[in-house]
């Protein structure tokens with residue numbers, strides 16, 4: 001059995017986790033879940049949104065499937081998501097999107113992957129008021145050669161492993177000349193070591209437009225933390241929305257698999273959330289832990305249920321519940 005830390009999360013988290021776990025178990029994957037608390041639901045019992053038991057479990061299993069966690073806006077606790085990525089040094093956030101057949105999408109033929117630097121940039125957590133009256137605040141974007149190199153190398157290695165042809169580095173080096181300029185400089189150096197993969201760079205604002213006009217021309221994107229966060233929501237929109245887009249946070253020793261989306265407080269508790277993104281995140285996990293055949297079967301079943309459009313959740317225009325969707329996928333399996 002392979003032990004996997006399971007975090008059910010907040011908001012729609014428990015609903016989509018139940019569904020995703022049922023679908024993964026239906027593949028027959030030999031997984032033993034080690035359920036651990038995190039997020040708003042952990043505070044009442046552990047007085048912290050990220051208890052040490054949870055961190056210890058992830059360090060031990062080295063694989064976690066995590067549902068979204070609430071991050072209060074403004075003061076209070078630091079974001080658990082950002083904290084977890086920094087604590088476990090999960091430096092590469094992989095966010096693949098591929099068009100779903102059968103959905104009435106504006107775009108067909110989208111098949112791209114955003115590789116986002118996950119520990120630095122404007123999300124370094126270096127933020128403070130600069131006057132006693134708290135009338136002005138400052139956030140510092142920190143970018144190092146070391147962190148840039150490892151995530152850019154990860155993007156090229158990912159491209160090589162997955163038979164992808166092109167890496168596009170996204171930056172704003174015309175304005176943020178030193179920080180994202182360094183990221184671009186490192187990208188150009190790393191690219192020379194991968195002559196078989198086409199390398200190009202784009203300024204982030206032009207990239208946003210190009211992704212909307214010609215998304216099918218992009219393959220692997222690699223970018224800094226904030227740009228990656230924004231662009232990956234955009235790319236999720238290209239294939240039908242946040243409910244469909246999976247992700248993985250890789251470090252050298254540990255990987256945390258999670259959907260891109262948040263806790264969806266507007267629909268939480270109603271049993272109508274789409275569990276696809278978390279389930280496809282679990283498919284990424286199954287591939288990485290040595291069960292690519294089970295991952296492919298599960299992803300094919302999810303895609304087939306979505307294509308048939310008989311048992312899809314309201315975000316995809318249907319009226320099925322989260323549970324019904326999972327049962328339809330399990331029936332296909």
Ligand code: NAD
Nearest residue numbers: 068069070071081242243260261262263264267273274315
């Ligand atoms: P959100 O992703 O939760 O929701 C945005 C919109 O997408 C909402 O209309 C929601 O109903 C819809 N949506 C999201 N996931 C869906 C799904 N699976 N099925 C159907 N519809 C879905 O973003 P938000 O409202 O900006 O954030 C809510 C909370 O989630 C905040 O506390 C935020 O900090 C947190 N958050 C957590 C993570 C994470 O844990 N990785 C990521 C993003 C946001």
